[in-house]
Amino acid sequence: MKKAILIIFLVLDIIMFFLYYKYYIKTPEIIKYNAKTVSNIEKNKKETMKIYIPDDKYKYLKGIDVEIPYYKDKEKKIKAILEKILPFEVKVLNIYIEKENLYINLNSKFKEIVNDSEKELYIVYSIVNTVTQVENIKKVKILIDNEEIKTVTGYLNYNKFFKQDDLLIEGE
Known part of the structure; x- marks a missing residue:
């Protein structure tokens, strides 16, 4: 017992x-967080970035400060920025960074959105002027559905890299 x-x-x-x-x-x-998550994003940490968006009449770019999640990884940071400036129909398929060159691969909806030369100019430079603020990004090349294209409306040449153009920004 x-x-x-x-x-x-x-x-x-x-x-x-x-x-x-x-x-x-x-x-x-x-x-509780895996090492990859912790290294790429710091929980609840945000940063402010200036994005450039076309005005309603596509005559200039206006700068707006927005908050995005803080990422140590440049590619994730750029994707977060692009989500803020691209029309919702346009999707980023992938991006690739080689030295100071950024390749952005977009879906074919991009061609439908930039259906005239003014829209094309200001949407492309909205992308370029915004992402070239990211450390060491100097030039941007835009691909559509994994392919290089020559032009969309006949106004811009997509075979070359685009560089920041401050003349398109309001007040610059």
Whole structure:
């Protein structure tokens, strides 16, 4: 009988220890996030970026400060920026950075959106003037559905890299 009581108390002690450990001892919060997530985005941290968007009549670019998640990874940061400036129909398929050159691969909806030369000019330079603010990005090349294109409306040449153009910005 004494052995049975001793075993019951031992089992109860083990259960109580397990419950105490499970509900009262917390692991550090950082362990709950995988290392890749922690290195790419700092939880709840934001940064302010200036984006350039065309005015309603496509006559100039206006600068607007927006908040985006803070990313250490440049490609993720650029994707977050592009989501703020591209029309919702246009999707970023992928981006690639080679030294100071940025390649942006967009879906074919881009061609439908930039259906005249003024829209094309201001939407392209909205992209270029915004992403060239990211550290070490000097030139931008736009691809459509993984292919280089020569032109959309006949106004801009997509075979070359685009560089920042401050003359299109309001007040510059």
